Each structure stands twice: as C-alpha cells, then as structure tokens.
Amino acid sequence: MSTRPRLGDAANDRTTKEEYAMFRRALLVTSIVSAVAIPVGFANADVGATARPAFKMPFSYGKTFYANNWQGHKPKNSIDWQSYGKDAVDKEPVKSAASGTVTTVRDLGNDSYGKYVVVSHGRGWQTLYAHLSAFSVKVNQKVSTGTQLGKVGSTGGSQAPHLHFEEKLNGSVQTPVISGTTVGYGSKKALTSKKG
Numbered sequence: 001m002s003t004r005p006r007l008g009d010a011a012n013d014r015t016t017k018e019e020y021a022m023f024r025r026a027l028l029v030t031s032i033v034s035a036v037a038i039p040v041g042f043a044n045a046d047v048g049a050t051a052r053p054a055f056k057m058p059f060s061y062g063k064t065f066y067a068n069n070w071q072g073h074k075p076k077n078s079i080d081w082q083s084y085g086k087d088a089v090d091k092e093p094v095k096s097a098a099s100g101t102v103t104t105v106r107d108l109g110n111d112s113y114g115k116y117v118v119v120s121h122g123r124g125w126q127t128l129y130a131h132l133s134a135f136s137v138k139v140n141q142k143v144s145t146g147t148q149l150g151k152v153g154s155t156g157g158s159q160a161p162h163l164h165f166e167e168k169l170n171g172s173v174q175t176p177v178i179s180g181t182t183v184g185y186g187s188k189k190a191l192t193s194k195k196g
Helices: 014-035
Strands: 064-069 079-082 093-095 100-107 115-122 125-135 148-152 163-169 187-192
Touching: 100 125, 115 148
Parallel strands: none
Antiparallel strands: 064 079, 064 187, 079 163, 093 148, 100 115, 115 125, 125 148, 125 163
C-alpha cells in the first residue's frame, strides 16, 4: 500500500490535492537535506572545498623566525621564512605544516624555486616549500604535521638562505594563516613554532 496520495478518482477533492502538495514539499525537503548532510568526521568543522587546514609553522618546536609576506613578492601572499635573533634559518629542518601526501619533489637547478616540495592536504589545499638544500621525502609519501620534508637552503633563484612557503587553494596562493596567525600582504611577523 502506497503512502503517496492518489489523484485518480478524487482529482477535484481539495483535501487530496493539499495532501499531494504537502507530500511533494516533504519529498523536496528530504532530498535537499540528504544532499547537504555533513559527512562523518566533519562535525564541528567548516565543511566544503575551502575548509582551511590548521597549518603550523614548518619548523621544529620553539624556533622563532620572521614570516615575511613582502610587497612585490612573487607570487603574492607567499612567505619568505628568514632568520630571527639567535635562530638562524640556514640548514634548519623543514617540517610539513599539516598532514597530507607529497605530490612533488623537484629540483629546478639554479632557476626559480630550486629544490622544492609540494604537499597536498585535501579539499584543494596544498603547501609548497622552496629553495631547499636537501630532500627528506618522496612523491606519494604520506606525511603528518611535523614530518621533515627537507632542509632550508638557497637553491634556485634565491639570494640568501630562506624558506619560500605558499598555502594554495585550488592552485591559487592564499593569504597565509600560521597557527592561527594571519600574515597579511606587506607584513613581516616574528613567529615561534608551537607544539602539536
């Protein structure tokens, strides 16, 4: 026996037409709710293609470096991590800013990024780490937050040792947010890496 109202014999019956209209509205609402249901594991989180991972500083715990998002830097919103006080950035281990999968390990020689690594974090997000002196990972390797990817260097078009860092969404560099701190375009901030 069907729960759907029939319009056959009582097509002119007002109650049946109203019941049929209510049934169609309920079916539409159920379809919409099913289509936008929150997947398991995403409760209490931003859902969608743009949900930003909680990126950490790509260095060992307790290190302080300048995050320099200087004007005129290419691409816009990329960071150059530079030495700060007693913490020299040269040869410093470079860590993954979030968990993911290594998609690129490449050496461009004396051009551009030089030695660089790209990690995919899902939902369209990637991080790029450039001017490395050495690699510690391979393509398709799964990494956790804090996994060593390589070491800071001055390869490619670099003039001095530093780490070039990008947070990308669907291939477009975004304003970086490191451990909850936004490093806006044209700013230079001393940040200290935190646990976790």
